[in-house]
Amino acid sequence: MYYIGIIMMSILILIATIHYYWAFGGTKLVHYAIPTIHEKPAFKPGFIATIIVAIGLSGLALFVYIMLHDSFDLISYQQNSFSRGAWIFSAIFLMRAIGEFKLVGFFKKETESKFAQWDSMLYTPLCLFFSIGFIALGLSL
Numbered sequence: 078m079y080y081i082g083i084i085m086m087s088i089l090i091l092i093a094t095i096h097y098y099w100a101f102g103g104t105k106l107v108h109y110a111i112p113t114i115h116e117k118p119a120f121k122p123g124f125i126a127t128i129i130v131a132i133g134l135s136g137l138a139l140f141v142y143i144m145l146h147d148s149f150d151l152i153s154y155q156q157n158s159f160s161r162g163a164w165i166f167s168a169i170f171l172m173r174a175i176g177e178f179k180l181v182g183f184f185k186k187e188t189e190s191k192f193a194q195w196d197s198m199l200y201t202p203l204c205l206f207f208s209i210g211f212i213a214l215g216l217s218l
Contacts, residue, residue: 078217082145085210088203089138096131100124112180113190119180137166144214163215170208174201 099107101124112119122130144159176182180193183201187193 078213079145081210081213082141085207085214086138086141086145089134089141093131093134093138096127096134100127100131109191109195112187112192112196114180114187116190140166141214144218160215160218163211163218167208167211167215170204170211174204174208176201 095106098105099110111122140159140162144163174182176185178184178186180187181196181201185193185196188197
């Protein structure tokens with residue numbers, strides 16, 4: 078379980094770093110990260126939205142670190158809170174993997190864009206991996 082957590086933490090830090098890069102003006106690979114409709118971005122995330130995602134991903138990496146290192150031994154209810162949190166994060170990533178049936182997830186209708194191809198090849202399976210990983214972390218407490 079420890080190694081799955083380390084892999085999850087590493088990937089979350091990498092993805093967070095990419096989002097910090099985008100938030101502060103970076104543009105490389107951004108066309109692979111935003112869904113498109115008729116070759117136009119479905120939305121244009123600004124600084125605030127991108128930084129919130131980056132901070133959230135960093136927080137998830139910290140959450141995994143704390144779970145792996147039993148940093149909540151002081152009070153027993155903290156362990157239950159972390160276990161519940163792991164289940165909640167698992168559900169969130171599972172919902173992202175399933176998608177909204179149009180632009181993202183296993184059941185998306187748009188399949189031809191660069192984003193859709195990367196979503197099928199990497200993003201959605203990665204979300205499924207995180208979902209399973211958070212279940213495993215929650216059960217290991």
